[in-house]
Amino acid sequence: MTRLWFESAFLATGWAKDVAVTIENGVITALVPGSAPTPGDERHALALPGLPNLHSHAFQRAFAGATEVRGPTGDSFWTWREAMYRAVDRMDPEDVEAIAAQAYVEMLEAGFTRVGEFHYLHHDRDGRAYADIGELSTRIAGAAEATGIALTLLPVFYAHSGFGGQVPSHGQRRFINDVESFGRLMGSAARAIAPLPDAVLGLAPHSLRAATVEEIAAILPLTHGPVHIHVAEQMKEVEDCLAWSGRRPVEYLLDSAPVDSRWCLIHATHMTPDETVRMARSGAIAGLCPITEANLGDGIFPAPEFVAAGGAYGVGSDSNVLIDAAGELRQLEYSQRLARRARNVLAMAEGRSTGATLFQSALAGGAQALGGTVGLAVGAPADIVSLDMRHPALEGRQGDAALDGWVFAVAQGSVDCVWRRGTKLVERGRHRDREAVRLRFRAALARIVA
Known part of the structure; x- marks a missing residue:
């Protein structure tokens, strides 16, 4: 079981604050707005569905x-x-x-x-x-x-x-x-x-x-x-x-x-x-x-x-x-x-x-x-994106204003973490296997160009 806590989250029902998310076997089993974080929670600022x-x-x-x-x-x-x-x-x-x-x-x-x-x-x-x-x-x-x-x-x-x-x-x-x-x-x-x-x-x-x-x-x-x-x-x-x-x-x-x-x-x-x-x-x-x-x-x-x-x-x-x-x-x-x-x-x-x-x-x-299920809701796969709200275009923004900032005022690099079925694949904007994948890609390009 994994527990994440977000200051705000874009749920299937709309924006919510202080949201605790419980994930089991890759699926969201609980979403509780208005929750105080517990010592074992991984904490982030803002969550979006992937x-x-x-x-x-x-x-x-x-x-x-x-x-x-x-x-x-x-x-x-x-x-x-x-x-x-x-x-x-x-x-x-x-x-x-x-x-x-x-x-x-x-x-x-x-x-x-x-x-x-x-x-x-x-x-x-x-x-x-x-x-x-x-x-x-x-x-x-x-x-x-x-x-x-x-x-x-x-x-x-x-x-x-x-x-x-x-x-x-x-x-x-x-x-x-x-x-x-x-x-x-x-x-x-x-x-x-x-x-x-x-x-x-x-x-x-x-x-x-x-x-x-x-x-x-x-x-x-x-x-x-x-x-x-x-x-x-x-x-x-x-x-x-x-x-x-x-x-x-x-x-x-x-x-x-x-x-x-x-x-x-x-x-x-x-x-x-x-x-x-x-x-x-x-x-x-x-x-x-x-x-x-x-x-x-x-x-x-x-x-x-x-x-x-x-x-x-x-x-x-x-x-x-x-x-x-x-x-x-x-x-x-x-x-x-x-x-x-x-x-x-x-x-x-x-x-x-x-x-x-x-x-x-x-x-x-x-x-x-x-044909897939998306959105932050109980029973859905835990496919979650967190934004780095320290970005100048996101600092201090909440709700829809944060989405306006992300879409219109950020070039790239504002995605902080990404979870797919509850597994964190991206942290601090970098995929966990980024370098190994890049090396294989570079080798493929060398063969194609040659």
Whole structure:
């Protein structure tokens, strides 16, 4: 049994002061506000529930910051994708695991305690399946186990290079499966995550470019877990979908698939007002990755209109170019401010804290999208983040004002400790295995770059 005591804590029921937390077997068994600390309690200032990171491509952390040199004809998502394909060509299973572990350490240090790994790197360098078709899914599970982060594994179905079932390109050879081989991959992934506490298995048709609606229908029964899909990230995707089908991607998806609260639509950046309302009413979560979307020049999601229509959202780190939980929330709000030349856009009502609204929305939306339980409540996993309230932007702040300070006035380094199922993984802002993981990551980079 572990007992923690916090001066204040953001509980599922709201803010509370002087909170004693009892943890047994990784689960919160008691939460008692108004408690005096006892001599054996570990004491901290402020507790938050860990945030879910609903969209990650962990392997892309290997080339973060390495695509920022302008090319001869101007750069876009599509030129970035070619650079990503070249990096993928050089990765072996050991590299994938080492890179994922580095990304997961950084996520935990930033305040993420569960990751949705949208995992589409499946095969060997020549495109052939490994002896265990789920070898690289097993490596992702190994990285999650080693670092302690909760895992929602989303094996990706990827079969085509464009709308209408186009033949995949050479650069996509490590991603490709048909329905039969994907079924075997899902079986291997289920075995890989079975030893992990609270692990969830979902699936992810990569996009309408990479999976036909018939293939999506065929793979949906393979799990009862979450379903994630990229959609309408880029205007070229919208234009290609219109040319092929006469409909826009979100419109086509909603017309052709059973989209409901089980689904998470990643990006959904380019929507008409009608698509925005229809997506909100479907119950699907909008999976927003504001830092990556800004880095790739994707565009700006119509967040106020989506929320006003009843939509829910969460945030993810996607390409992992910068891993920062508070930073994703900040970039989401700032993108809306720039687009509308206004402030406190996503507070959505007079008198509401923007930081607290963003945090609560991402917490609830991320939990729905990843199939995990989040929040500080009896019976929930003890996934807790404490902030260092000595930071100048946090000093003396309480309640929602502390969340506003964390989201908008702190760069990084304000996370003090992180517990995952009651085990302290981060202390004084550093993961307990940070150095060992970094050394393995450095060795992987040396092999990839060489």
